[in-house]
Amino acid sequence: MRRDTFLKSMMALAAAGALPLSAQAATAMKMMLPANPGGGWDTTGRAVGKALIDAGVASTVTYDNKGGAAGAIGLAQFVNGSKGDANALMVMGAVMLGGIITGKPPVNLSQATPLARLTSEYNVFVLPANSPFKSMAEVVAQLKKDPGSIKWGGGSRGSTEHIAAAMIARAVGVDPAKINYVAFRGGGEAISAILGGNVTIGGSGYSEFAEYITTGKMKPVGVTSDERLKGIDVPTLKEQGIDVSIGNWRGIYGAPGISKAQRDELIAKLDKALKSKSWAESMEKNGWTPAWLAGDAFAAFVDKEFASLRDTMTRSGMV
Known part of the structure; x- marks a missing residue:
């Protein structure tokens, strides 16, 4: 040939x-x-x-x-x-x-x-370093008093962190329809909003927040896994009495x-x-x-x- x-x-x-x-x-x-x-x-x-x-x-x-x-x-x-x-x-x-x-x-x-x-990856919820809240328990207490006063920041409407926020509200006896969720078009926008204190609490995959958690710019207060993530010292929501687990x-x-x-x-x-x-x-x-x-x-x-x-x-x- x-x-x-x-x-x-x-x-x-x-x-x-x-x-x-x-x-x-x-x-x-x-x-x-x-x-x-x-x-x-x-x-x-x-x-x-x-x-x-x-x-x-x-x-x-x-x-x-x-x-x-x-x-x-x-x-x-x-x-x-x-x-x-x-x-x-x-x-x-x-x-x-x-x-x-x-x-x-x-x-x-x-x-x-x-x-x-x-x-696969689980979501972590974080507070800005200068937040008046110190734990998920304090956020939940305020959520029960005034659901709209807690601004949840994360990805687009329907994202896993949005669903998790609604599930948290439902699990603690708050009408999920009353949560104040602020959706962002991308992780970069959400990170800026959290660091700037423009939202009360933010959620995303751990990898997106890791460097800010490590440097103390964000305080992690809960993960959506059934058990603690390997090598990451953050309590699960279930550990804190909130029966919520959802993966990404x-x-x-x-x-x-x-x-x-x-x-x-x-x-x-x-x-x-x-x-x-x-x-x-x-x-x-x-x-x-x-x-x-x-x-x-x-x-x-x-x-x-x-x-x-x-x-x-x-x-x-x-x-």
């Missing part, structure tokens, strides 16, 4: 996804980050991109931050602008599900392609209209990336828990999460 004929054949096989991962050239990939810079999705997406490059399955990764509406704005751009693009990825997670339930946007996750769940998770979706072979190839690339040294370092740095679940199993998990979150939010007065 002539060399040019051989090369054309190999390129055709690669385009069809018929070549094994190791035989294909690293490709330029695109990552939709449906949030403003500085938050959990932004951090996760950039860590995945770095891992894809370090694992040799992507030559470059470009990022597009598009915050707002719990990720629905970025989702709409991704769905409408990436159809059939086997090199396009989007970060998403439990927050997006909550936002879709409350916001009812014209686009839905069912229009994109589920690839894999990557990590993050995953990756592919573009609408890609083939099963293309989906499986993207999953294989992600699997290889998550075994890289780069990803291991990101996991340790951010305190993430591995939660790999891919393909059809991940799609079924998302469907189940939708139903569970809708039930929780309905019972908490959010829907």
Whole structure:
């Protein structure tokens, strides 16, 4: 076989996804980050991109931050602008599900392609360093006296910290509909509001607040896990008599209209990336828990999460 004929054949096989991962050239990939810079999705997406490059399955990764509406704005751009693009990825997670339930946007996750769940993480609630409150018990006492006087700061409406705040209110006998929740478009905005004392109490994944907790600029007063997080000396809400536990998770979706072979190839690339040294370092740095679940199993998990979150939010007065 002539060399040019051989090369054309190999390129055709690669385009069809018929070549094994190791035989294909690293490709330029695109990552939709449906949030403003500085938050959990932004951090996760950039860590995945770095891992894809370090694992040799992507030559470059470009990022597009598009915050707002719990990720629905970025989702709409991704769905409408990436159809059939086997090199396009989007970060998403439990927050997006909550936002879709409350916001009812014209686009839905069912229009994109589920690839894999990557990590799980619990929320931590923090007070500004100069807060007049010293504990979650003091915040709850004031919440009972005057629900509107406590400003809860966090991600978009329907985020896990929003749901957790409503669950806390319900657990201590306060009407969840009366909580004063201030939603921000990204983690950076929420952090600034907390540090500036513009909200009473803030919530997010521990990784987003870690440096401010370490430097004493934020005081952690409770985590939403069933048991204390490893290496983190923060009491759970349950320890404090508040029967609330809720986790966060993050995953990756592919573009609408890609083939099963293309989906499986993207999953294989992600699997290889998550075994890289780069990803291991990101996991340790951010305190993430591995939660790999891919393909059809991940799609079924998302469907189940939708139903569970809708039930929780309905019972908490959010829907």
